[in-house]
Amino acid sequence: MQTSKLRPVLQAVSVFNNARYVTSVNNVMPNVTESIQPLKSWDEIPGPSKLPIISSLHHFLPMGSFYKIDGYELLDKLYKTYGPITRLPGLFGSPDIVILYDAESIAYVLRSENLTPKRPGFQSLEHYRKEYKKKYGKETHEITGLVTDHDEKWKTLRSTVNPVLLQPKTAKLYSNILDDVANDMIKRMRLIRDENNMLKGDLGTEMNLWALESIGVVALGDRLNCFDPNLPADSPVRKLIQIVHDFFAVADKLDFKPSLWRIFPTKSYKRAMKLYEDQENLNKYFIQKATEVLKTKRVDKESENEKGILEKLLEINEHYAYLMASDLLFAGVDTAANTVIPTLYLLAKNPEKQNKLREEILSGSEKRPYLKACIKEAMRIMPVVSGNLRQTSKEYNILGYHIPKHSMLTFANQHVSMMECHYPRPNEYIPERWIADKEDPLYHGNAHPFAFMPFGFGTRSCIGRRIAELEMETFVARVVENFQIDWFGEPLKQHQSALNYAKGPFNFTFKDV
Numbered sequence: 001m002q003t004s005k006l007r008p009v010l011q012a013v014s015v016f017n018n019a020r021y022v023t024s025v026n027n028v029m030p031n032v033t034e035s036i037q038p039l040k041s042w043d044e045i046p047g048p049s050k051l052p053i054i055s056s057l058h059h060f061l062p063m064g065s066f067y068k069i070d071g072y073e074l075l076d077k078l079y080k081t082y083g084p085i086t087r088l089p090g091l092f093g094s095p096d097i098v099i100l101y102d103a104e105s106i107a108y109v110l111r112s113e114n115l116t117p118k119r120p121g122f123q124s125l126e127h128y129r130k131e132y133k134k135k136y137g138k139e140t141h142e143i144t145g146l147v148t149d150h151d152e153k154w155k156t157l158r159s160t161v162n163p164v165l166l167q168p169k170t171a172k173l174y175s176n177i178l179d180d181v182a183n184d185m186i187k188r189m190r191l192i193r194d195e196n197n198m199l200k201g202d203l204g205t206e207m208n209l210w211a212l213e214s215i216g217v218v219a220l221g222d223r224l225n226c227f228d229p230n231l232p233a234d235s236p237v238r239k240l241i242q243i244v245h246d247f248f249a250v251a252d253k254l255d256f257k258p259s260l261w262r263i264f265p266t267k268s269y270k271r272a273m274k275l276y277e278d279q280e281n282l283n284k285y286f287i288q289k290a291t292e293v294l295k296t297k298r299v300d301k302e303s304e305n306e307k308g309i310l311e312k313l314l315e316i317n318e319h320y321a322y323l324m325a326s327d328l329l330f331a332g333v334d335t336a337a338n339t340v341i342p343t344l345y346l347l348a349k350n351p352e353k354q355n356k357l358r359e360e361i362l363s364g365s366e367k368r369p370y371l372k373a374c375i376k377e378a379m380r381i382m383p384v385v386s387g388n389l390r391q392t393s394k395e396y397n398i399l400g401y402h403i404p405k406h407s408m409l410t411f412a413n414q415h416v417s418m419m420e421c422h423y424p425r426p427n428e429y430i431p432e433r434w435i436a437d438k439e440d441p442l443y444h445g446n447a448h449p450f451a452f453m454p455f456g457f458g459t460r461s462c463i464g465r466r467i468a469e470l471e472m473e474t475f476v477a478r479v480v481e482n483f484q485i486d487w488f489g490e491p492l493k494q495h496q497s498a499l500n501y502a503k504g505p506f507n508f509t510f511k512d513v
């Protein structure tokens with residue numbers, strides 16, 4: 001065993017794993033968690049200073065140290081300036097956020113919050129579903145959706161839909177149809193290639209079409225036909241494509257950037273409310289259509305195992321079936337598309353890895369560990385979700401600081417998974433680390449178990465994980481089987497908003513193999 005090579009890595013991990021400073025005030029965990037120094041207060045947590053009224057705004061204005069910096073760069077600068085726990089003062093009435101870059105502290109909070117974890121995020125959508133609709137006399141329900149509910153309401157919905165969505169055999173049910181979607185997308189890519197083997201349209205839009213068509217078969221049980229070149233501009237499918245696209249953009253403006261919408265109805269707020277309403281109506285249209293089709297098919301069904309997600313949920317609770325189909329249609333599109341683009345990019349930039357993957361695919365083996373490893377490694381380096389959030393339900397002592405109940409904690413997952421102490425040679429695309437054995441210094445098990453969490457953690461983790469993995473593996477395999485992927489010019493960049501979006505120009509070429 002190459003212990004000498006591992007030692008620096010393990011030493012570095014232990015610096016971050018300083019568990020003595022991590023305690024939950026309500027939980028007594030003597031041996032490992034007792035702080036040896038008096039706790040410092042919330043206000044003493046390092047971070048940009050605050051001024052009366054404008055809070056920390058001056059840091060983001062010209063001459064300020066964070067002017068024109070956001071996304072990964074901002075979190076990186078905060079980490080380098082203030083360390084593994086940083087407090088970012090809230091703007092325009094929004095609360096301060098504490099950012100954690102320490103895997104052990106993150107683990108402690110996530111484990112302690114794991115019964116009914118609260119993940120605030122899409123607050124404008126929550127406002128639409130819970131308050132706006134009531135105000136305008138529209139029909140409302142106690143339970144509004146996985147993304148927007150919390151506590152007992154969330155638990156009721158999640159525990160009902162978990163058995164339907166998380167069973168491995170449910171995801172398997174869709175493998176053939178998802179493969180049909182992937183093959184149709186390959187045909188479309190051939191059709192829209194120019195003489196230089198580049199796609200004529202925008203690759204980001206194309207990947208969104210693939211992702212929507214894929215999630216459509218899961219959420220609605222049938223093909224949406226997003227690839228139809230003759231779709232009229234005002235067709236419901238085109239509208240759905242547009243709405244899914246605009247959805248995260250408005251949510252980003254209202255929920256993830258400083259915004260005054262909570263104080264008065266801004267232009268973006270009005271736009272968002274209209275968009276959420278349109279989305280709701282369109283979802284109703286598609287779900288109703290899918291339900292009618294299912295009714296005609298049901299007599300042919302021989303066994304329970306053949307029933308799809310929508311069908312099973314409709315039998316349990318019609319309202320829940322509608323909520324889930326809506327949430328899948330919005331949570332499953334941009335996420336999958338913006339994971340596949342970086343994966344193809346990293347394979348293009350690492351031709352030897354691409355060839356190795358092609359060999360595995362062409363071998364026809366049913367098990368494809370290298371394919372899984374290639375996608376996982378892309379999610380480590382260029383994740384679509386850069387971090388996660390919890391609102392604490394209790395007090396904590398973290399890294400020597402007191403964290404009061406109801407605080408907003410952000411976990412800088414993207415940073416943690418790029419730390420040398422967890423993943424040696426962190427900037428290199430090395431899918432092998434995910435399949436290496438224990439003796440190998442690259443072995444992924446040497447990392448802190450909370451250093452890589454692309455789908456979140458625990459009871460609130462991504463309910464679409466199995467579906468997303470199946471979709472992405474099916475499509476990436478078909479692309480690599482059919483095309484030699486190359487990239488030229490400047491590296492691919494990501495633009496961080498509510499999600500990390502791959503940003504054009506997309507300098508891919510797809511040559512037939």
Ligand code: HEM
Nearest residue numbers: 146328331332335336339455456457460461462463464468
């Ligand atoms: C690469 C693709 C995807 C990634 C990286 C991803 C990541 C995540 C993450 C990080 C969370 C938050 C988990 C937490 O708070 O611990 C989440 C939640 C969620 N995801 Fe995904 N996701 C992906 C694809 C999908 C797909 C395809 C669907 C739909 C089929 C989906 C549906 C959801 C839903 C409904 C939630 C909210 C769960 C809850 O609060 O109970 N996601 N996802």
